[in-house]
Amino acid sequence: MRKRSAIAILLVLLALAAMACASEVEEGTATLPEGIDSALLPSAELGGYMYFNTNRTVDIATERFLTSDLADVLPAGVPATLRLRRATIAVSSSPEEFGGTLEFTGEADAEVAWDLYQSAGVRDEFWGLQDQTKVHVVRGDTPWAEAVRSQLESGQLVPFTDHDPVAWNLITNLPKSDSRPLAVGIMTLEDELIQELASQGGIRLFGLNTVFSLIKVDNVAFGAYADSDLTVPASIGDEFFQEAGVGVVFVSKSGYPGFLVSYLLRSVANRIGLETIEIGDTNARYRQLDNLHVVLKNRGSLLYVAVAASQSDAERLILGALSD
Numbered sequence: 182m183r184k185r186s187a188i189a190i191l192l193v194l195l196a197l198a199a200m201a202c203a204s205e206v207e208e209g210t211a212t213l214p215e216g217i218d219s220a221l222l223p224s225a226e227l228g229g230y231m232y233f234n235t236n237r238t239v240d241i242a243t244e245r246f247l248t249s250d251l252a253d254v255l256p257a258g259v260p261a262t263l264r265l266r267r268a269t270i271a272v273s274s275s276p277e278e279f280g281g282t283l284e285f286t287g288e289a290d291a292e293v294a295w296d297l298y299q300s301a302g303v304r305d306e307f308w309g310l311q312d313q314t315k316v317h318v319v320r321g322d323t324p325w326a327e328a329v330r331s332q333l334e335s336g337q338l339v340p341f342t343d344h345d346p347v348a349w350n351l352i353t354n355l356p357k358s359d360s361r362p363l364a365v366g367i368m369t370l371e372d373e374l375i376q377e378l379a380s381q382g383g384i385r386l387f388g389l390n391t392v393f394s395l396i397k398v399d400n401v402a403f404g405a406y407a408d409s410d411l412t413v414p415a416s417i418g419d420e421f422f423q424e425a426g427v428g429v430v431f432v433s434k435s436g437y438p439g440f441l442v443s444y445l446l447r448s449v450a451n452r453i454g455l456e457t458i459e460i461g462d463t464n465a466r467y468r469q470l471d472n473l474h475v476v477l478k479n480r481g482s483l484l485y486v487a488v489a490a491s492q493s494d495a496e497r498l499i500l501g502a503l504s505d
Contacts, residue, residue: 209354221338231366278321356501397436
């Protein structure tokens with residue numbers, strides 16, 4: 182009887198907290214990629230978006246610009262890598278539909294990317310437009326894709342800060358970091374979208390989507406960080422994190438107050454294989470996943486998840502978030 186009463190009381194507390202807890206996110210002081218203040222997005226409803234800029238050039242495997250059915254066929258004379266300066270990519274609620282702008286270091290690389298998109302043509306529902314070193318591209322044939330294409334062609338785009346102020350504030354709560362950020366962005370918590378985007382980034386969620394659902398999360402912001410120059414391969418896996426020293430941080434805002442987030446995180450930790458560790462002057466949750474290391478920690482209603490090639494790198498990224 183006492184156990185039932187305790188559960189009932191907890192459920193009431195959760196319900197009251199969900200109604201009382203504001204959805205707003207206070208602006209943070211994250212280390213963000215250079216130029217993000219002037220980055221522009223389509224004004225269409227988005228399932229997620231990303232801004233990429235390392236303040237240097239990055240070599241991208243040319244295979245990443247091929248469509249899936251041509252992924253093993255690189256045309257003769259095409260360079261193995263293209264040099265990308267920065268990019269803004271937006272996706273709809275389906276990861277199969279996306280649009281955005283890629284900016285290369287020179288027109289030659291932009292022309293190669295444009296030719297590859299042209300080769301996809303109508304068959305793969307690709308539209309593209311080259312503008313000197315930039316390539317605008319949209320995939321899809323839905324009204325969403327048509328709206329994004331129209332906005333890219335006309336230049337009727339909006340700044341990150343204006344598209345969704347709550348999402349922008351969540352991005353600014355990513356860590357302060359000595360490592361230069363490669364990319365930041367946000368995605369809605371829909372199983373198909375978050376699973377696909379995580380897979381493309383070489384990250385297995387191992388139950389993280391369950392945690393996000395349990396603590397009442399709608400959006401997840403993410404940031405990728407690295408200390409050295411890198412080449413992005415055609416396929417991203419554990420080796421990419423290890424060789425390039427890349428770390429990724431997710432941050433989400435719960436609909437519950439901090440003490441309930443802590444309680445729920447403790448309750449689910451054993452179910453997804455998390456152990457308690459000490460970092461700085463506090464505790465966090467940790468799990469090794471094959472060759473990657475994952476650390477979870479909440480700061481009030483904000484939940485942080487860091488994935489890196491070493492436990493120390495994951496802890497460092499979490500401590501960068503807690504220092505705000």
